[in-house]
Amino acid sequence: MNNHLPGLEATVDRIEGEKAVLKTADGQQIIWPLSALPAEVHEGAVLILTAYTELMIEAEKEKIVKTMLSEILKTSDEA
Numbered sequence: 389m390n391n392h393l394p395g396l397e398a399t400v401d402r403i404e405g406e407k408a409v410l411k412t413a414d415g416q417q418i419i420w421p422l423s424a425l426p427a428e429v430h431e432g433a434v435l436i437l438t439a440y441t442e443l444m445i446e447a448e449k450e451k452i453v454k455t456m457l458s459e460i461l462k463t464s465d466e467a
């Protein structure tokens with residue numbers, strides 16, 4: 389199913405209390421806190437699990453802030 393998104397595809401096999409049991413295509417099981425998954429998750433849902441480093445997240449935040457500032461300054465110049 390996942391042909392273009394980076395990450396590990398896993399299906400919600402079952403929900404046990406506050407945990408979801410995820411299964412990968414090769415049969416591995418991952419126990420994941422239900423609270424850390426999207427609210428609409430249900431048994432049979434397919435998830436794409438992706439890992440990021442703190443540096444990657446900070447770089448993305450910086451990029452967003454620079455874009456927003458650029459847009460604000462552009463709007464101010466046009467007014």
